[in-house]
Amino acid sequence: MxxxxxxxxxxxxxxxxxxxxxxxxxxxxxxxxxxxxxxxxxxxxxxxxxxxxxxxxxxxxxxxxxxxxxxxxxxxxxxxxxxxxxxxxxxxxxxxxxxxxxxxxxxxxxxxxxxxxxEPKDAASLGRVVAVLGASGGAGASTIAANLAVALATDHRSAGLVDLKLETGDLAALLDLKPTFSLSDLCRNAATFDRVMLERTLARHESGVALLAAPARIADVTLVRAEGVARAIDLARAAFPYVIVDVDHTYREEQLAALRQADVLLLPLRQDFNSLRNAHRALEHLGRMGLAGERARLVVNRAGQAVEVPRAKVEEALGMKVAHSIPEDPRAVARANDNGVPVVLEAPASRAGRSLLQLARSLETSRPGDAPAERRGARAGWRPWRRVAAGRGAH
CATH class of the missing domain: 3.40.50.2300 (Response regulator)
Incomplete structure (x- = not known):
């Protein structure tokens, strides 16, 4: 023609x-x-x-x-x-x-x-989607998501990052970015937007991370629909080798749209009773919807605090092994977050920086099913944290 x-x-x-x-x-x-x-x-x-x-x-x-x-x-x-x-x-x-x-x-x-x-469209070349779902506030999910995206972009020249914390999104601040557009702008035309529109909406970080930001105004949150989220992730995985999605624990339809597309589901939690209880509830809920399985991985954040539930008790309560632990490193992480520079760039030799880089590398080298997770804790009605709670005062 x-x-x-x-x-x-x-x-x-x-x-x-x-x-x-x-x-x-x-x-x-x-x-x-x-x-x-x-x-x-x-x-x-x-x-x-x-x-x-x-x-x-x-x-x-x-x-x-x-x-x-x-x-x-x-x-x-x-x-x-x-x-x-x-x-x-x-x-x-x-x-x-x-x-x-x-x-x-x-x-x-x-x-x-x-x-x-x-360019031909090759399904085999689609990037991997990594969803980061903190079962409750304070798990550090957004910090983990931002650092993983930067670490992967550094190794692969680019990475996508999607902020689905629609009401409270922190990823732009954690990267010191000021996005002009957001996910809500794309979702105004959910049925027609394409890869070019997506790329024009992204905020670019010097590391190679391309951020699809949360809405700047609370009033625009209602514009974000499940079909728009699904389409945005589809287009992003065709453009980037990795797409990190910071998922909210509301389990609304737009959040579930992202969880359904995830190749890996990271579940950050802290080693305290409330976080453990919420993680169990999350796994139970995800299991009922068929959204957990072997792709789910526990990531303990801020490990090594003076008073915490022992790792063995965490694994027993949740019926699966902890895939990775990020050590407590408040000075390095707080300074990095305050400066809007991820700790893997600000302090890569710090304990948290090294651990987050290792977690990123594990995403590059493993595939779902490499380490099948046991699901003893997924049985409805089983509340193993009661036994944990009985002995937590001794730790």
Whole structure:
């Protein structure tokens, strides 16, 4: 199929045609269409290869042009314009643009977009989704999620990070990021947003982490729906080798959508009675829904405090082994969190930093089923922490 360029500026059209000719040497020479005639010509063609639109300077005119061209472009519409107005870029993507390109770097941006269009979709190359679910507050789940994402991004050049703590999300602060958009912006168009819209919504960290932030306003939380979360994670795992999701313990439908897609489910807890009780309740609930199984791993956080339930008692109460323990290291972790620099970057040689790096490496080397977990504690009505509680004062 023929490629088309929609442009009223001949010099811009010539530059676009040169890039298309270089990257698709066997394709017919791209036709240049004035914006006033583009819709009619594309409709008569009945199909097109790539359609590149050089947007007019007026935002209203640009969006009107995209809305008219998109239905005839067959899902391969590329828009070329300024990127200084992030909200305009998002509006353009919502109008049906496959990719939005920076006019100031035309050749590089268009070449990269053409490469993305040509990439085959290989299910085997999808990234792994790691859900981090603290059974109750104070387990340090968000700190663990942020550090795992940074550690994995450092090793793999990129990693996705999704903040599903919709009302209280801390991941942006933990990474010292100020996102322009959030998950709620994507979910406004849950049925139509694509990978390009996702990428434009992400906040980028220097480590290579790309954060899909929680809504900035409580009022926008209601916009986040299960189908939008599922689609965002699907697209993220196609873009990143690892996607870390910080899941809330509300077990609402949008949270369950993430848990259903997880390849690994990390369950952080502390070695105290309340955390142990809540972890048991969480495992019992997840087990009833078929969301635990062999992919679930216990991660003890802040281990080694003076008064705590012994590890053997934790394992007995929950009916599964502790997969990893992160030692108590309040000075290093608190300083890192306060500075908005994850401890694996701020203090990688600290006890917590080394342990979190080891946990990240374990996600790279293991697969679900490597260490089958025993589920003696999943029986309905069994309350093993009562025995733990009876002896906890001695520890």
């Amino acid at each position: 023929a490629n088309f360029i929609v442009a009223d500026d001949e010099s811009i059209a010539s530059r676009i045609r040169s890039v298309l000719s270089f990257h698709e040497p066997n394709a017919p020479k791209a036709d240049v269409l004035p914006s006033a005639l583009a819709v009619g010509r594309l409709a008569r063609e009945g199909g097109a290869g790539v359609v590149v639109v050089a947007l007019p300077a007026d935002p209203a005119a640009a969006l009107d042009l995209l809305a008219r061209v998109a239905p005839a472009a067959g899902g391969r519409l590329l828009a070329l314009g300024p990127t200084s107005d992030a909200r305009f870029v998002l509006q353009a993507l919502r109008a049906g643009v496959r990719d939005y390109l920076d006019k100031g770097d035309l050749e590089v941006e268009l070449a990269a977009a053409l490469k993305r269009l040509a």
